[in-house]
Amino acid sequence: MNQRFSIRECLHGYSNDTLGAICDYWKLAATSKPSRLKAIERVLGDPFHVKSVLSALDPVSVRILKRTVERGTIPAADLLSVPGLFGTHQPNQALQRLAQSGMILVCPSDRNGVFSLGMLSRERLNGNRGPDLIVPGTVETSLPEPPPLGLGLPVSADPPQTLDAPGPHRITQTMLEVFRLVDLVEPRITGAGELHRNDEVRLNELRRESGLSRELVNLGVMMARQMRCVVVENRKLVTCARADLWTEQTRARRMRDLFCAYVASPGLADLQLFFPDMLAAFEEHLPVDSVRRNYHRELAVSILRVSPEGAWHPVGGLADAIEQSDRNVLFVEERWRSILAHAQDSGPAWQERAWQAGEKRLFTWLVQSFLADLGMVELGGQGQLFRLSPIGRFVLGVGPEPEDAHLNGESSLTVQPDFEVIVYLDRCAPSLQRKLSRFCDRRRAGAASTYVLTEQSIYRGAGSGIPPREALQLLSDSSSHPLPDNVREQVAAWQRKMESITLHRRCTLVEFLDAAKRDSAIASYPNARAIGDRFLLVTADLAPAAAPRIHYGAPLKPALRQEEGLQLRLPWDEVDLFARKRLAEIGELRENDSQDLCLRLERGKTGRPEDWNLIAAQLESLTAEPLRARYRLALRAWSGELGPATAGPATLLRFNDLDTCEAVLDFPEVAEYVEGRVGLYTLLISKGKLAHVKKALRAHGIAIEAGAALADPLPPEKWVEHWAERRKSFDDGNRENQTVSPGVKTVTEYHDALPMYSPRIVCELLADAIARRKPALIEYRPTWSKQASVRRVDPVSLDVSAPSPFLSAFCHTAHSARTFQLARIQGIRILEDDSY
Amino acid sequence: MSVVKVHDGVALIEVNDPLVLTEIESDAALQPFLGERLSDQRIAVQPQALPEVLKRLQSLGHLPQVLE
Structure with a gap:
């Protein structure tokens, strides 16, 4: 059940006439809007009343409700676009009846006005999304299972005497190959969500070597991604543990997962096979996450599901049944499709030809190739007839799980002394093939595939979770002969080589001041390993919580302190494991009595003098506070780059405040004679130009007097700070760019969207809330911000008499009274349980 | 002043043979990622640089195993 909106919140968005229609349906004697709301809310919340209505519903209505429950929220247009799934050509009439009974409710999720029942007709929707629909919780809990669709497949009167020989189980091999290719290439995903061009080329090369078509691989990737066997990780396509789990299942379960993934996947790889020129148009007309996107697949499932056990059907029967159910399943009746096909005439004759050329071939392929590959159907009559196999009935949920031909993997391979592994696919379980592809390189595919063990393949296998010892055991268990001794010895040698270097990804080390303190504390850390003189390697939970902690997961904080003179100091508490090396690159290091690291800049001992700016930048990145000028000055002076200072008389003009000084610089006739600025209030005037400046300022009403106090009242180190503060207050004044105040939750921080109504309904709700002293949550976008909160x-x-009607309210976020324009309230929820 | 501090989430290289660690320390491509040598068989590594370190060690002919 979608709990985003309550029944009352939904009904608030209804017109009074619509509420009246619902009251008429339930025979409720209520006339005003509030009384109608209350009465309807009461009956829809009562399971007894709801059950009585549900028991009398027709199958079409039950299917509509079931589909809505499955999706949670569904746009009306999406629901009406899949009539075949409900077994009717006119589901809008059933939908209107459901809306009139309140079994289906319209979400308050737009501000376009009140909802009336007529808005659910197909004509009114006319390409629009329509209102979002939900099913009340009481209806959801009492909803019966819908009956199967009345449509069935035509049954062949002449069943075949013998079955066609089943083909090889290509689909399992295809999926294993997809996993192998993804493992080998790990294709990168671009920002547009496509495969990186170079990786796509590499994938295609490998695909061709494996003898697979591009379309089949696309279909395999589509299903693998839907099953979450292949996922995007760090912008790369990689396989995950689910791929291994999939291979370990019985065949029936593997096929069930594949078929469910095919039906539910948002990918359109099947349409690409038969409508390559129209794929872009299908992408546009089949929105992702809509029911319409998978309509053609779900319709096929609904029809196949009612096939009687053991009945034979003509292969083209599925396409015929779908055509009878909804010919427009892939838009053959839509004008845009005929235009794209450059058809002169889009009449019934063209539609019939298009159906035969497109849809019929698609659904025939579905039965003859895809379902047959999955083992869901058995073919007979040289591929012209089919019936559901036990696996097919299990996959479609209408039969028990068939017993699996168990492959225990014994004698399924032979390991040669030249490290070749010959695998007999007819005896090899998919899970074993998957594991082999992780620690062996495949040289040749086929019924007897050849793999080879190499140092790199064994190393790759270890990285993917199969250590060399386990790989040897697996080969030994599956081999028809004992493993050659040289293979055993070589793999053991590779294992020793791997164990010679270990990278520990994330460790927790406890460091002590000296070896004596470490040795006395070691007993209090169970399972700790001593490292060097001062360190203990411990598990993260055993590290002392109160001790200073240096986190290496995030960039290390600069902690270097600036001491007197040209000395810098890093306290022992903050010395990380990389600091000593970094500081040693700058200058001479020594430890003081507290084991703090002390760095002293000295002429001739501080890197190359000509790199003074690099050394200064390095220091700047390590100091906790901005680097004092004296360090930079010393480095620069030692490099010989520092030129001599100059001295001379100057004319200074000081103003009483910062604003005047700034404003004066805006006068072109003054700025022309200003050479520079000394501090916040004082300007340096060009030599001999004071008279011109005086004249220009006098014109603006500013007099100039002689004076001795020319220095700024603030010390030089405060100038920048003061100026920055003034700039900040100026920027704050520019309210268009202002962000939401701290403490105000942005809309995205609220998981549940607030109901959204037209301003008129918002006005009614607020008037009611004022009368009952109920607080409200509002989603409000202020005039000065683009962000709602x-x-x-x-x-x-x-x-409401003001030009722009507004609400006066106490705002708990601002802790003061505020006014809110009704037109800017984008969502509202009355808090019925509270009062003020 | 505390007598103990915790290094949390640091990466380490651990070798069986101290000579291998000396070889690693003297590799110019690895030096920027290495920190203090903690013992004759272990050295600290920047955790963010682990993929680069792994790739470099592999190119030097080693087969380092990665433990979480």
Whole structure:
């Protein structure tokens, strides 16, 4: 059940006439809108009333409700676009009846006005998304299972005497090959969600070597991604543990997972096979996450599911049944499709030809190739007839799970002394093939495939979770002969080589001041390993919580302190495992009595003098506070780059405040004679130009007097700070760019969207809330911001006579009274359980 | 002043043979990622640089195993 909106919140968005129609349906004697709301809410919340209505519903209505429950929320247009799934050509009439009974509700999720029943007709929707629909919780809990669709497959009167020989189980091999290719290439995904061009080329090369078509691999990747066997990780396509789990299942379960993935996948690899020129148009007309996207597959499933056990059907029967159910399943009746096909005439004759050329071939392929590959159907009459196999009935949920021909993997391979592994696929379980592809390189595919063990393949296998010892055991268990001794010895040698270097990804080390303290504390850390003189390797939970902690997962914080003179100090608490090396690159290091690291800059001992700016930048990145000028000055002076200072008389003009000084610089006739600025209030005037400046300022009403106090009142180190503060206050004044105040939750921080109504309904709700002293949550977008925020308000009064009607309320976020324009309230929820 | 501190989430290289560690320390491509040598068989590594370190060690002919 979709719990985003309550029944009352949904009904608030209904017109009074629509509420009246619902009351008429339930025979409720209520006339005003509030009384109607209350009465309808009461009956829809009562399971007894709901059950009585549900028991009398027709199958089409039950299917509509079931589909809505499955999706949670569904746009009306999406629901009406799949009539075949409900077994009717006119589901909008059933939908209107459901809306009139309240079994289906319209979400308050737009501000376009009130909802009326007529809005659910197909004509009114006319390409629009329509309102979002939900099913109340009481209806969901009492909803019966819908009956199967009335449509069936035509049954062949002449069943075949013998079955066609089943083909090899190509689909399992295809999926294993897809996993192998993904493992080998790990294709990168671009920002547009496509495969990186170079990786795609590499994939295609490998695909061709494996003898697979591009379309089959696309279909395999589509299903693998839907099953979450192949996922995007760090912008790369990789296999995950689910791929291994999939291979370990029985064949029937593997096929069930594949078929369910095919039906539910948002990918359109099947349509690409038969409508390559129209794929872009299908992408546009079949929105992702809509029911329409998988309509053609779900319709096929619904029809196959009602096939009687053992009955034979003509292969083309599925396409015929789908055509009878909804010919427009892939838009053959839509004008855009005929235009794309450059058809002169889009009449019934063209539609019939298009259906035969497109849809019929697609659904025939589905039966003859895809379902046959999955083992879901058995073919007879030289591929012209089919019937559901036990696996097919299990996959479609209408039969028990068939017993699996168990492959225990024994004698399924032979390991040669030249490290070749010959695998007999007819005896090899998919899980074994999957494991082999992880620690062996495949040289040749086929019924007897050849793999080879190499140092790199064994190393790759270890990285994917199969250590060399386990790989040897697996080969030994599956081999028809004992493993050659040289193979055993070589794999053991590779294992020893691997164990010679270990990278520990994330460790927790406890460091002590000296070896004596470490040795005395070691007993209090169970399972700790001593490292060097001062370190203990411990598990993360055993590390002392109160001790200073250096986190290496995030960039290390600069901690170097600036001491007197040209000395810098790093306290022992903050010395990380890389600091000593970094500081040693700058200058001479020594430890003081507290084991703090001390760095002293000295002429001739501080790197190359000409690299003074690099050394200064390095220091700047390590110091906790901005690097004092004296360090930079010393480095620069030692490099010989520092030129001599100059001295001379100057004319200074000081103003009483910062604003005047800034404003004066805006006068072109003054700025022309200003050479520079000394501090915040004082300007340096060009030599001999004071008279011109005086004249220009006098014109603006500013007099100049002689004076001795020319220095700024603030010390030089405060100038920048003061100026920055003033800039900040200026920027804050620019409210268009202002962000939401701290403490205000942005809309995205609220998981549940607030109901959204037209301003008129918002006005009614607020008037009611004021009368009952109920607080409200509102989603409000202020005039000065593009970002809406959710805030709690206690509504006080409404002014609807103003040019822009507004609400006066106490805002709990601002902790003061505020006014809110009704037109800018984008969502509202009355907090019925509270009052103020 | 505390007598103990915790290094949390640091990566380490551990070798069986101290000579291998000396070889690793003297490799110019690895040096920027290495920190203090903690013992004759272990050295600290920047955890963010682990993929680069792994790739470099492999190119030097080693087969380092990675433990979480």
